[in-house]
Amino acid sequence: MPLDRYRKKRDLRTSPEPAGDERVRAARAARRRELFFCVQKHLASHLHYDLRLEHGGVLLSWAVPKGPSLDPRDKRLAMQTEDHPYEYGMFEGVIPSGYGAGIVMLWDRGSWRPEVEDVGAALAKGDLKFTLDGYKLKGSWVLVRTRGYGGSKDSWLLIKHRDEWSGPLDITAFAPLSVKSERDFADILAAGDPDIWTSNRPARTGETGTMLAEIIEEAARRRSAARPAGGTRSASGKKKAGRRR
Numbered sequence: 288m289p290l291d292r293y294r295k296k297r298d299l300r301t302s303p304e305p306a307g308d309e310r311v312r313a314a315r316a317a318r319r320r321e322l323f324f325c326v327q328k329h330l331a332s333h334l335h336y337d338l339r340l341e342h343g344g345v346l347l348s349w350a351v352p353k354g355p356s357l358d359p360r361d362k363r364l365a366m367q368t369e370d371h372p373y374e375y376g377m378f379e380g381v382i383p384s385g386y387g388a389g390i391v392m393l394w395d396r397g398s399w400r401p402e403v404e405d406v407g408a409a410l411a412k413g414d415l416k417f418t419l420d421g422y423k424l425k426g427s428w429v430l431v432r433t434r435g436y437g438g439s440k441d442s443w444l445l446i447k448h449r450d451e452w453s454g455p456l457d458i459t460a461f462a463p464l465s466v467k468s469e470r471d472f473a474d475i476l477a478a479g480d481p482d483i484w485t486s487n488r489p490a491r492t493g494e495t496g497t498m499l500a501e502i503i504e505e506a507a508r509r510r511s512a513a514r515p516a517g518g519t520r521s522a523s524g525k526k527k528a529g530r531r532r
């Protein structure tokens with residue numbers, strides 16, 4: 288079944304991530320135009336960027352550790368991961384524990400178009416050329432399967448083709464914020480439940496651990512700055528967003 292791997296990896300009773308509705312999948316699978324794509328910046332065990340391309344009603348997914356590059360000379364490792372539900376494409380928030388625990392930012396979104404007739408055949412062949420029309424990423428790209436990384440069939444390279452949208456600009460540094468909320472990681476954490484990790488923070492070491500510790504501290508600082516004098520609630524006074532189910 289589509290999305291089995293996705294559902295098996297997570298405890299969707301406790302995760303804020305969408306479960307994925309079969310009717311949505313079927314409806315999206317019938318579409319041929321205006322296919323959705325997104326990139327989610329994900330601070331989990333390591334910072335990475337999840338590229339997701341809608342195909343067959345689900346989001347084909349690759350984790351790109353260094354993020355996409357607009358420079359055609361850069362070949363960015365992209366590890367293919369489990370297909371995600373279409374509804375995942377707008378997700379932004381905090382995964383408190385379990386698989387993928389950390390913070391997810393919707394870093395880019397838009398539509399994509401395959402530059403080939405048959406996407407399934409291109410994937411099987413390990414060479415998918417496509418065009419992105421997002422806020423940050425545009426123009427022609429290719430995903431090529433590569434041998435290596437332990438002989439895994441899941442490793443690909445994401446490469447920008449030379450066109451009017453390529454160049455030496457470091458896009459992840461130039462445009463680091465959410466396209467959904469304009470928030471950074473600390474804002475996303477502060478807007479959710481920043482106390483979530485006071486006792487049981489996901490164990491992170493090295494660079495990731497340092498980054499996460501700083502984000503948690505910064506989120507707490509922004510929360511207390513936003514709290515009106517004498518008040519106990521957050522500035523927005525908003526209740527925590529409810530679960531979908």
Ligand code: MN
Nearest residue numbers: 329337350387
């Ligand atoms: Mn991820």
